[in-house]
Amino acid sequence: MIGNLNCFVVKGGKIKVQCPDCKKVRYYAVPPNLRRKIARCGCGRTVRCTLDYRKKRRESSVAKAEVTLDTRIFRAQISDVSLVGLGFTVKGLTKPFRVGQDVTIQFKAAGGKNSMRKICIMNVTPSRVGARYTDIWLA
Numbered sequence: 001m002i003g004n005l006n007c008f009v010v011k012g013g014k015i016k017v018q019c020p021d022c023k024k025v026r027y028y029a030v031p032p033n034l035r036r037k038i039a040r041c042g043c044g045r046t047v048r049c050t051l052d053y054r055k056k057r058r059e060s061s062v063a064k065a066e067v068t069l070d071t072r073i074f075r076a077q078i079s080d081v082s083l084v085g086l087g088f089t090v091k092g093l094t095k096p097f098r099v100g101q102d103v104t105i106q107f108k109a110a111g112g113k114n115s116m117r118k119i120c121i122m123n124v125t126p127s128r129v130g131a132r133y134t135d136i137w138l139a
């Protein structure tokens with residue numbers, strides 16, 4: 001019997017599925033960007049899973065990025081990402097950045113896709129620059 005369509009949030013490349021019949025919990029590895037998966041329990045029950053890659057909370061993720069300020073390009077590392085913005089570090093070079101500047105940041109998003117976002121600098125400390133997206137790109 002095929003079960004109902006259930007929605008699962010992918011965490012660390014895996015989903016956690018509990019069998020509705022025998023209640024056994026299993027973790028299934030899923031490749032990036034897979035939309036659907038059929039999880040088959042040892043008891044024979046099948047669960048159709050819709051995969052959800054939403055990111056609601058700020059996640060600690062270190063990704064390499066390039067920040068373009070006017071015509072200058074800085075190598076940066078993204079330290080944290082949220083739905084509304086991100087934080088990045090530039091080794092010893094946060095000095096050129098000022099609150100209110102509009103810059104462009106390029107980075108590899110989850111799944112390996114290249115992303116380019118327009119951001120506005122919201123705060124600057126010697127170790128981190130915080131910015132908010134200024135392009136409309138809400139998933």
Ligand SMILES: [Zn+2]
Binds near residue numbers: 021043044045
């Ligand atoms: Zn089962």
